[in-house]
Amino acid sequence: MAGKEQDLNQLLKVRRDKLKDLQDNGKDPFVITKYEQSHHTLEAKDIYEAHEAKLLSGREKPSTDGLDDEAKKEVITKDYNERRAIMDADPIRVSIAGRMMFKRKMGKASFCNIRDLQGNIQIYVAKDALGDEAYEDFKKSDIGDIYGVKGFLFRTKTGEISIHAEEMTLLTKSLQILPEKFHGLTDTDTRYRQRYIDLIMNEDSRNVFIKRSKIIKEIRSFLDERDFMEVETPMLVSNAGGAAARPFETHYNALDEDVKLRISLELYLKRLIVGGLERVYEIGRVFRNEGVDTRHNPEFTLMELYQAYTDYEGMMELTESMFRYLAEKVCGSTKISYNGIEIDLGKPFERITMIDCIKKYTGIDFDTVADDAAAKSLAIEKGVEFEERHTKGDIINLFFEEFCEKNLIQPTFVMDHPIAISPLTKKKPSAPEKVERFELFINTWEMCNAYSELNDPIDQRERFKAQDAAFEAGDEEANHTDEDFLYALEIGMPPTGGIGYGIDRLVMLLTDSQAIRDVLLFPTLKSTGK
Numbered sequence: 001m002a003g004k005e006q007d008l009n010q011l012l013k014v015r016r017d018k019l020k021d022l023q024d025n026g027k028d029p030f031v032i033t034k035y036e037q038s039h040h041t042l043e044a045k046d047i048y049e050a051h052e053a054k055l056l057s058g059r060e061k062p063s064t065d066g067l068d069d070e071a072k073k074e075v076i077t078k079d080y081n082e083r084r085a086i087m088d089a090d091p092i093r094v095s096i097a098g099r100m101m102f103k104r105k106m107g108k109a110s111f112c113n114i115r116d117l118q119g120n121i122q123i124y125v126a127k128d129a130l131g132d133e134a135y136e137d138f139k140k141s142d143i144g145d146i147y148g149v150k151g152f153l154f155r156t157k158t159g160e161i162s163i164h165a166e167e168m169t170l171l172t173k174s175l176q177i178l179p180e181k182f183h184g185l186t187d188t189d190t191r192y193r194q195r196y197i198d199l200i201m202n203e204d205s206r207n208v209f210i211k212r213s214k215i216i217k218e219i220r221s222f223l224d225e226r227d228f229m230e231v232e233t234p235m236l237v238s239n240a241g242g243a244a245a246r247p248f249e250t251h252y253n254a255l256d257e258d259v260k261l262r263i264s265l266e267l268y269l270k271r272l273i274v275g276g277l278e279r280v281y282e283i284g285r286v287f288r289n290e291g292v293d294t295r296h297n298p299e300f301t302l303m304e305l306y307q308a309y310t311d312y313e314g315m316m317e318l319t320e321s322m323f324r325y326l327a328e329k330v331c332g333s334t335k336i337s338y339n340g341i342e343i344d345l346g347k348p349f350e351r352i353t354m355i356d357c358i359k360k361y362t363g364i365d366f367d368t369v370a371d372d373a374a375a376k377s378l379a380i381e382k383g384v385e386f387e388e389r390h391t392k393g394d395i396i397n398l399f400f401e402e403f404c405e406k407n408l409i410q411p412t413f414v415m416d417h418p419i420a421i422s423p424l425t426k427k428k429p430s431a432p433e434k435v436e437r438f439e440l441f442i443n444t445w446e447m448c449n450a451y452s453e454l455n456d457p458i459d460q461r462e463r464f465k466a467q468d469a470a471f472e473a474g475d476e477e478a479n480h481t482d483e484d485f486l487y488a489l490e491i492g493m494p495p496t497g498g499i500g501y502g503i504d505r506l507v508m509l510l511t512d513s514q515a516i517r518d519v520l521l522f523p524t525l526k527s528t529g530k
Contacts, residue, residue: 083155097114142174208518229279302501326506393420
């Protein structure tokens with residue numbers, strides 16, 4: 001081990017010595033402030049192929065049938081030289097910039113590979129094109145150095161589109177050594193802690209985050225077409241409501257007040273509906289003081305939207321349309337694959353009530369269960385763990401989680417939840433013990449949660465009281481009475497449909513990613529050394 005560390009330290013010293021030599025000779029790369037890129041790698045290749053198709057249109061490749069190997073080689077070489085001459089007579093010059101990932105020295109000519117945002121391109125570096133001094137400087141370069149390259153495009157004999165370098169500019173000297181073989185890194189902890197290396201070395205990882213950005217862009221585009229307004233609401237709040245979760249707490253020095261990080265976007269967005277902004281949404285970070293697993297991170301991205309004069313049926317239509325739209329725009333098809341399983345977002349999503357779903361997978365009809373005591377007896381019989389404070393409504397939800405969720409692979413709206421677990425939702429007129437709420441499940445995951453929003457301030461106050469009592473009884477995730485929100489409801493909120501989407505889980509689904517940490521650039525990790 002000591003020998004390896006000594007070897008590494010020597011390699012690092014060599015890089016620093018090279019930098020000092022450059023600086024001593026007035027070639028310090030760190031004094032360069034900008035570099036003009038004309039193209040990225042993929043753009044350059046596309047332009048060359050289009051130009052090639054135009055210039056070589058109608059030119060067929062010569063036949064080599066019946067020829068011996070030597071004669072075949074002569075015909076192929078002659079054809080390549082003629083094609084190359086046609087292309088070189090009307091060259092496409094480009095200026096690209098990126099990180100050098102490979103280098104092979106071959107006397108008076110060398111090859112290297114430059115990677116930028118879009119991909120990789122091979123660079124042919126010849127001494128006669130660069131000049132003696134510049135070529136010698138290039139030969140001293142290291143993998144990881146960032147270069148600007150100017151030159152013209154050509155296709156090699158092996159068919160690879162490359163750049164014949166006419167100018168190589170060292171823009172940044174890399175003083176560390178990149179892993180030789182990264183391929184996603186077997187050490188996932190290192191991938192998450194040093195995401196910058198992961199993005200450099202792992203094309204799949206880089207593509208996930210490019211696709212994540214596109215997903216959020218397309219969500220905005222979809223909602224803009226439906227006349228929604230994007231807004232921003234506070235992250236530091238005195239009352240963290242709108243969801244069942246434990247908040248993070250901190251102290252606001254300027255006001256000398258304890259505050260919480262928001263766990264939801266709901267209550268402020270509803271205030272905006274009261275204010276007359278009829279369609280609003282926010283995409284933002286929320287924070288929940290909970291465990292970390294493959295689908296949960298303490299800080300994550302949530303999108304919530306609220307639309308006046310509609311209900312949870314309207315939210316179902318919007319959700320189904322948006323998921324279908326995103327799949328087509330981002331994945332190119334409404335049929336996607338997750339972990340080898342095909343999921344069809346093109347078909348109408350199934351709709352089933354929570355009671356019927358439990359009945360489907362257990363045979364138990366909770367509509368016939370008389371009270372809390374009877375529900376607890378059933379839970380004991382089926383081995384479903386519960387707490388003494390739990391009501392029939394809580395136990396219905398526990399049964400659903402235990403027996404139903406694992407079966408919901410294809411898109412399914414699970415509707416009409418118990419009122420006990422839905423403190424901000426409008427009652428179902430035909431069944432007051434239930435609420436107009438749904439959750440969308442895909443691939444066994446809850447993808448979103450939606451309501452016909454409760455706009456009765458008297459009913460809402462009673463629900464808050466019940467939540468306060470639940471908190472006193474030991475439920476740390478219960479909501480608390482929010483007097484300002486109640487005042488807003490008393491001003492008057494129109495009938496409203498609302499919904500919340502976990503963006504990270506949506507990105508996991510559309511990128512076939514197995515863990516939430518794979519779609520978070522910088523996931524929450526325990527500090528090193530602790």
